[in-house]
């Protein structure tokens with residue numbers, strides 16, 4: 001179904017999230033909820049005879065059900081689950097890169113991703129160039145003969161800039177470079193990087209995918225047999241696996257992903273519009289609103305916007321702190337994508353580890369506030385922000 005110039009929603013998404021790989025005939029008890037298999041190891045029928053499962057680090061039935069659903073939701077052949085989003089990114093870098101290789105990465109990616117590429121990879125002689133990938137000419141310019149990986153996030157965090165995934169994929173293909181897209185902010189319900197030409201889509205499952213702020217997990221989806229084989233090898237060899245209980249929880253969370261994303265989107269547009277009209281707000285950075293400078297590009301590659309966006313308050317640190325102290329329905333906390341609304345100050349919280357010079361360059365100033373709009377009643381969210389603006393003055 002097409003909607004306001006955005007891409008149509010992925011067909012059958014909600015049905016797949018609920019039914020794919022969930023036939024009760026697949027397990028002995030025929031339970032509707034898939035069983036949680038907690039065993040670390042499995043009985044062999046004879047020495048040296050390989051069966052489907054032998055040891056849970058290598059393979060586990062509950063994890064397999066989740067991975068099947070994750071692959072289906074990204075329209076992918078394969079998906080792998082990891083112990084965290086950073087675990088998934090580590091699998092990509094250590095599974096696909098070797099000493100002497102070069103990687104290109106967006107200059108305002110998630111702080112942990114930045115730390116891995118800038119502080120850990122150099123120890124293994126893997127070089128990284130940070131570039132503003134929202135301009136594809138910067139991507140072309142950064143490519144070297146030994147470039148093996150391009151890593152990007154769109155929208156970026158916290159300034160919500162958009163990179164043209166189809167354009168980046170064409171460049172990557174031309175130079176035989178793997179293109180990885182961190183799709184945490186939108187989920188496959190709203191953006192499908194593989195369909196747009198990326199080689200792999202990565203998620204911090206800890207955010208919208210699980211959606212209940214009670215699991216840390218990551219995942220990768222891909223159609224590429226070579227990438228899958230290398231990442232599966234690393235998942236087992238480095239031991240970066242999630243436990244069966246967490247796999248069960250996440251699989252349960254996915255059953256309501258489409259429903260939740262619809263509500264995040266509707267709530268976040270209402271709150272965004274309210275903030276746009278408020279005299280204490282200088283600017284709202286929301287890709288789902290027509291005021292966003294890349295709104296048309298955003299619409300051309302997504303089925304909608306999620307609950308995460310940012311705004312510049314009028315004022316500086318003093319005003320930001322007074323505002324954040326005054327909210328009561330919103331919770332002052334980092335992270336995003338849960339059912340409850342969160343609000344934070346990137347310069348002091350999520351992006352405190354970014355060099356001050358770089359923060360200034362990226363526009364992460366003391367009046368930039370990031371919001372993760374949850375599933376509450378929108379009128380309560382708006383009333384909360386409204387009273388916080390009033391209280392700021394006292």
Ligand SMILES: *Cc1c(COP(=O)(O)O)cnc(C)c1O
Pocket residue numbers: 084085086087110112113153157182184185203204205206207216217218
């Ligand atoms: C949270 C996050 C990560 C890291 O995921 P963890 O599950 O916290 O390890 C990576 N990328 C983005 C965009 C994130 O928001």
